[in-house]
Amino acid sequence: MNHELIERSAAETAAAVNGGTISAVEVTRATLEHVHGVDREVGAYLTVLEDLAMERAADVDRRVAAGETLPLAGVPLAVKDNMCLRGTRTTCASRILEHWVAPYTATAVARAIDAGAIPIGKANCDEFAMGSSCENSALGVTRNPYDLTRVPGGSSGGSSAAVAAREAAIGLGSDTGGSIREPAAFCNLVGFKPTYGRVSRYGLIAFASSLDQIGPLTRNAGAVGSTSLDREVEPTAPALREDLRGLKIGLVREFDTAALGTLSSGLYQKAYDDLTKLGAEIVDVSLPTADYGLATYYLIAPAECSSNLARFDGVRYGLRVPGEDVRAMYDNTRAAGFGPEVKRRILIGTYALSSGYYDAYYVRAQKARTLIARDFEKAFADCDLIACPAASCAAFTFNAKSDPYSMYLMDYYTIPMSLAGLPALSVPCGWTDVEGGESPLPIGLQLCGPLFSERLLLGAAHAYESATGHARAHRPAVAART
Amino acid sequence: MSVRYEAVIGMECHVELKTATKMFCGCRNEFGGEPNTRICPVCLAFPGALPVPNERAIEHMLRAGVALGATIPEFSKFDRKNYFYPDMPKDYQISQYDMPLVSGGIVRYWLEDGTMHECRLTRIHLEEDTGKSTHAGSGDGRIAGSSYSLVDFNRAGVPLMECVSEPDLRSADEAVAFLESLRRTLLALGVSDVKMEEGSLRCDANVSIRAPGSTTLGAKTEIKNMNSFRSVHRAIESEIARQIALVEAGERIVQETRGWDEHNGVTHSMRSKEEAHDYRYFPDPDLVPLEIARDRIDRVTAEMPGLPAHRFERYTGEYALGVAVATQIIDNPALADYFDDVVARSKNPAQSSNFVVGELSRLANEHNVAVADSQVKAADLAELVGLVESKRINSKIAKELLTRMWAGGGSPAAIVEREGLAQTSDPAAIEKFVDEVLAANLDGVANYRAGKTNVLGFLVGQVMKASRGKADPARVNELVKKKLST
Numbered sequence: 001m002n003h004e005l006i007e008r009s010a011a012e013t014a015a016a017v018n019g020g021t022i023s024a025v026e027v028t029r030a031t032l033e034h035v036h037g038v039d040r041e042v043g044a045y046l047t048v049l050e051d052l053a054m055e056r057a058a059d060v061d062r063r064v065a066a067g068e069t070l071p072l073a074g075v076p077l078a079v080k081d082n083m084c085l086r087g088t089r090t091t092c093a094s095r096i097l098e099h100w101v102a103p104y105t106a107t108a109v110a111r112a113i114d115a116g117a118i119p120i121g122k123a124n125c126d127e128f129a130m131g132s133s134c135e136n137s138a139l140g141v142t143r144n145p146y147d148l149t150r151v152p153g154g155s156s157g158g159s160s161a162a163v164a165a166r167e168a169a170i171g172l173g174s175d176t177g178g179s180i181r182e183p184a185a186f187c188n189l190v191g192f193k194p195t196y197g198r199v200s201r202y203g204l205i206a207f208a209s210s211l212d213q214i215g216p217l218t219r220n221a222g223a224v225g226s227t228s229l230d231r232e233v234e235p236t237a238p239a240l241r242e243d244l245r246g247l248k249i250g251l252v253r254e255f256d257t258a259a260l261g262t263l264s265s266g267l268y269q270k271a272y273d274d275l276t277k278l279g280a281e282i283v284d285v286s287l288p289t290a291d292y293g294l295a296t297y298y299l300i301a302p303a304e305c306s307s308n309l310a311r312f313d314g315v316r317y318g319l320r321v322p323g324e325d326v327r328a329m330y331d332n333t334r335a336a337g338f339g340p341e342v343k344r345r346i347l348i349g350t351y352a353l354s355s356g357y358y359d360a361y362y363v364r365a366q367k368a369r370t371l372i373a374r375d376f377e378k379a380f381a382d383c384d385l386i387a388c389p390a391a392s393c394a395a396f397t398f399n400a401k402s403d404p405y406s407m408y409l410m411d412y413y414t415i416p417m418s419l420a421g422l423p424a425l426s427v428p429c430g431w432t433d434v435e436g437g438e439s440p441l442p443i444g445l446q447l448c449g450p451l452f453s454e455r456l457l458l459g460a461a462h463a464y465e466s467a468t469g470h471a472r473a474h475r476p477a478v479a480a481r482t
Numbered sequence: 483m484s485v486r487y488e489a490v491i492g493m494e495c496h497v498e499l500k501t502a503t504k505m506f507c508g509c510r511n512e513f514g515g516e517p518n519t520r521i522c523p524v525c526l527a528f529p530g531a532l533p534v535p536n537e538r539a540i541e542h543m544l545r546a547g548v549a550l551g552a553t554i555p556e557f558s559k560f561d562r563k564n565y566f567y568p569d570m571p572k573d574y575q576i577s578q579y580d581m582p583l584v585s586g587g588i589v590r591y592w593l594e595d596g597t598m599h600e601c602r603l604t605r606i607h608l609e610e611d612t613g614k615s616t617h618a619g620s621g622d623g624r625i626a627g628s629s630y631s632l633v634d635f636n637r638a639g640v641p642l643m644e645c646v647s648e649p650d651l652r653s654a655d656e657a658v659a660f661l662e663s664l665r666r667t668l669l670a671l672g673v674s675d676v677k678m679e680e681g682s683l684r685c686d687a688n689v690s691i692r693a694p695g696s697t698t699l700g701a702k703t704e705i706k707n708m709n710s711f712r713s714v715h716r717a718i719e720s721e722i723a724r725q726i727a728l729v730e731a732g733e734r735i736v737q738e739t740r741g742w743d744e745h746n747g748v749t750h751s752m753r754s755k756e757e758a759h760d761y762r763y764f765p766d767p768d769l770v771p772l773e774i775a776r777d778r779i780d781r782v783t784a785e786m787p788g789l790p791a792h793r794f795e796r797y798t799g800e801y802a803l804g805v806a807v808a809t810q811i812i813d814n815p816a817l818a819d820y821f822d823d824v825v826a827r828s829k830n831p832a833q834s835s836n837f838v839v840g841e842l843s844r845l846a847n848e849h850n851v852a853v854a855d856s857q858v859k860a861a862d863l864a865e866l867v868g869l870v871e872s873k874r875i876n877s878k879i880a881k882e883l884l885t886r887m888w889a890g891g892g893s894p895a896a897i898v899e900r901e902g903l904a905q906t907s908d909p910a911a912i913e914k915f916v917d918e919v920l921a922a923n924l925d926g927v928a929n930y931r932a933g934k935t936n937v938l939g940f941l942v943g944q945v946m947k948a949s950r951g952k953a954d955p956a957r958v959n960e961l962v963k964k965k966l967s968t
Contacts, residue, residue: 082530083530084529084530090529090530092529097529100529102528102529102530103523103528104523104528104531106530201530201532202530202531202532203530203531204530205529205530206529206530206768208767209767209768210767303764304767306564306762307562307564307574307762307764310564310566310572310573310574311527311529311571311572311573312529313566313568313573315568315571315633316526316527316528316571317528317529326568326631327566330566350762353564353762353763353764354760354762355760355762358762358764362764
C-alpha cells in the first residue's frame with residue numbers, strides 16, 4: 001500500500017499526474033485499495049464506483065499523454081449521493097431512491113470529472129441532506145475517522161469522512177444551512193460553501209432550492225480553489241497570501257456563545273488571537289437579527305422541501321408501494337420511502353405554506369431573511385470578513401442529539417450566512433480533548449465574506465491554516481490502517 | 483331566455499402557446515406524437531432537474547397583453563401550485579399566482595348583427611401544461627372502476643396561457659363570440675394555433691343567473707368538458723335553462739363544478755369537488771422574478787399586426803362590407819393582411835373583397851395554397867380591380883384573367899394588352915357581332931318574335947361568345963333586344 005499517494009493533496013496529485021511522474025490509474029488503484037481496506041469501518045460510501053473510477057483514470061492518462069493539462073488530473077473525488085451521476089445509483093440516502101439510477105450527470109459533477117477528477121464513490125449523507133450528523137441516512141452508518149464512536153457531521157458526512165480517511169482528496173458536498181461547514185469542522189477539513197448560485201445546482205437533488213449550494217471539502221484551503229466547479233464566473237482560485245495584514249475581521253456581538261455548550265469558547269478566543277497575530281484587525285460588528293436565523297431557516301427550508309419532495313410519488317421512478325388507488329399508492333410509497341426527519345420537515349413546510357398560516361409563517365420568515373441579509377450588508381461596511389465558530393460543538397457520539405431541536409442548534413452559526421446567500425467556509429482551528437475519547441477532536445473556525453468574495457475568503461483561510469498548521473497536528477488512525 | 487332572468491357568464495381559457503420547445507426544457511412542443519417521446523429529465527421532474535424559462539413564451543404573453551390593451555407590470559414572478567396528480571410530474575405546477583405577466587385587458591367581440599361589445603379580462607398568466615392520463619379497464623375511459631392508468635407526458639411542460647375574464651357576458655351567443663374574437667386575436671398574433679379539437683384552446687364557463695338590472699351575482703357553476711364552440715354554446719344554454727328551472731321551482735343553485743355531457747346535451751355535477759383545494763402557492767425558488775423593461779413593451783407595441791376588432795370596425799364602417807364577408811376575411815389573418823394590401827392599392831374595398839372571398843379563395847381552396855402564398859400578388863389583384871372598375875374588362879374576363887394570374891402570375895393589364903382582351907363598347911363592332919348571330923339563328927329570331935322571349939339569353943350569349951367575351955354585355959343585351967323588336 002502506497003500511503004504517500006493517498007496522503008497527497010488534490011494540488012499535489014494533479015501536478016504529479018500532469019507532470020507524468022505518476023499515472024491517474026496508479027492513484028486511483030491505490031485509493032480504491034485503501035477504500036476497500038477502511039470503508040467497512042468508516043462507511044463513507046454508499047456506492048464505490050470501481051469500474052467507472054478506473055475507466056475515468058485511464059481516460060485522464062490518455063488526455064494527459066495527449067498534451068492536456070487538467071486542473072484536477074487524477075484527483076480522487078467523493079460525490080455526495082444527492083448529486084446525479086449518469087449510470088450510477090443516486091439515492092439521497094433514502095429508501096425512496098434506494099435503487100434509482102441517474103440518467104444524467106449533475107453539472108458540477110460533470111465539470112469536476114471533465115477537469116480530471118476521478119469519482120471514487122457516492123458518499124453517504126443525511127436523507128435528502130436533512131440533518132447534521134449523517135445519522136438520518138436510511139442506507140448506512142458513517143463514522144468519524146478521528147473517533148469511530150462519533151458522527152462525521154452532516155449532512156455531507158460521507159464526503160467529510162471520505163476525505164478525512166484519505167478515501168478521496170476532495171469531497172463534493174452540498175450546504176443548505178451548514179451541511180458542508182459543520183462536517184468539515186468535525187473532520188478536520190476545509191469545507192467551503194460558495195455564494196448562493198455560483199455553482200450550478202442542476203443535478204443536485206433539491207432540499208431547499210433557495211439555499212442549496214454545492215461546494216468542496218478538502219484537507220487544505222489551497223486545494224479548494226483548484227476545483228473550478230464553475231466556469232461561468234471569475235475563477236475562484238484564491239489570491240493566496242501569507243498573512244492577513246490590512247484585513248478587518250468582524251466578530252459578531254450577538255452570537256450566543258452559550259450555544260457552544262461544552263465546547264470551550266477559549267479555543268475560539270485563541271483562533272481570533274491568531275488572526276490578529278497574522279495582521280488582521282479584529283473589529284466588533286453587529287448582526288441584530290442573526291439570532292432569528294434558526295427560526296427563519298426552519299420555516300423556509302421545510303416549506304421549499306415540502307414542495308420539492310412532492311415528486312417522489314411512486315409514479316415515474318423510485319420506490320412504489322402499491323395501494324387500492326392512486327392516492328393510497330402515494331400514501332404507502334411516501335410512508336415507506338421517507339424517514340422520520342424528512343417527514344417532519346415535509347409536515348412543517350406544508351403547514352407553513354397552508355392557507356391561513358402562510359402570512360404568519362412563510363411570509364414573515366422571508367421578511368426576516370431579508371433583514372438578516374441587510375444586517376450582513378451593514379456589517380460588511382465595517383469589516384472584510386466575519387469570523388465565528390463553524391459548529392456548536394465538536395463531533396458527538398451516535399444518538400447524542402436525539403431530540404430534533406438540539407440537532408438543529410448545530411447549525412446556529414452557519415444558518416445566517418446561508419439565509420443571506422453568502423460565501424463561507426470552515427477551516428480547522430484547533431483540537432479539543434474529550435473525556436474517554438480515542439483522540440482529540442478537531443474544531444472549525446468559520447469565515448464568511450460578502451457576496452462573491454470567494455478569492456478573498458479562500459486566501460485568508462489559506463494564510464490562517466498555513467500559519468497555524470492545526471489541520472496537520474493529527475491524522476486519523478484509520479487512515480493508516482491499510 | 484326569459485326576460486325575468488339575466489345570465490352572467492365569465493370564461494376561463496387555457497391556450498397552449500406556439501413555441502419550438504416546452505416552457506422549461508428543450509423538448510419539442512408539438513401536438514400528439516407517440517406517447518412519451520418528447521420528454522426529458524426536466525419535464526418528467528427527475529430528481530435534480532431544474533427549469534429554464536422559455537423566452538419566446540414570455541414574448542407571446544407580452545404580445546397578447548399589448549394586443550388586448552392590458553397592463554404589463556414591470557415585475558412578475560412564477561409560483562408553485564402544489565397538488566398531487568399523476569399526470570403532473572413535479573406534483574406542483576409552475577404557474578403565476580398574485581403577480582401575473584398580464585393584468586386586465588379587454589376582448590372586443592362582435593355579434594352576427596355587427597354590433598361590437600366588450601368583455602373585460604381579469605388577468606392572463608403563464609403556466610405549464612400537464613401530461614395526459616388514459617384510464618384503462620373500466621370500459622368507458624373513466625377513472626372510476628379502471629384497473630390501471632397510462633400517462634403520456636408529451637404535453638407536460640408545454641407553455642400554457644390562462645386567460646380569465648370578468649363576468650361581463652350575458653348569453654351563450656356572447657360567450658361564443660367572445661371566444662371567437664379571442665381566438666382570432668391570438669391567431670393574428672401567431673402566439674397559438676388555438677385549436678379546440680387539439681386542445682390548444684380549452685375553456686370553462688362560469689354561469690349564474692339573476693334578475694335583470696341586479697348588480698349582485700348569483701351562485702355560479704363552473705362548466706367543464708366543452709370541446710368545441712358549438713358545445714360551449716349548447717352547454718351554456720342548457721345550464722342557464724337548468725338554473726332558471728331550479729329557481730322557478732323554488733330551489734337553490736349549488737355552487738359547484740359541472741361537466742358538459744355532449745351526448746345527452748346536459749350538464750351534470752362532477753365528483754363533489756374533493757373539498758376546497760389548498761394549493762399552497764409560493765414563489766418558485768428555482769426561477770428568478772421577471773422584470774419587463776418598458777422599451778421591450780414599446781417594441782412589442784410597435785410590432786403589433788392588424789388586430790381583428792380594429793379590422794372589423796374598418797371593414798364594416800369605412801369599407802361598408804357585410805358582417806359575414808368582413809368576418810370571413812378577418813378569420814384568416816394572412817388573408818386579411820393580403821386584403822388590406824390590395825385595398826391600400828386599389829382603393830376599392832367592395833370589388834377587392836369580391837375577388838378575395840370569391841374567385842381567389844375558390845382557387846386557393848382548389849389548389850390548397852394560401853392566397854397570400856399564391857402567385858397572385860396584392861399589387862396584381864389591385865390592378866385587376868382597377869381594370870374592372872374602369873370597365874376595361876368585364877367580370878367574366880376578370881375571372882378568366884384571375885385563373886391565368888393564379889397559374890402564371892404577372893400583371894393583368896399586361897395580359898389584357900398582349901391578348902387584346904379589353905372590353906369593347908364600340909357600337910359598330912358590337913352591331914357586327916349581333917347581325918352575324920341573328921343571321922345564323924333565324925329559328926331563334928322567329929321564336930322570339932312568336933313570344934318565346936326566353937331565347938334572348940341564348941342569343942346574347944352567342945354574341946358574347948362571338949366577341950370572345952370582350953363585348954360589353956349591357957350594350958349587347960340592349961342591341962339584340964332592339965334588333966329583335968324591329
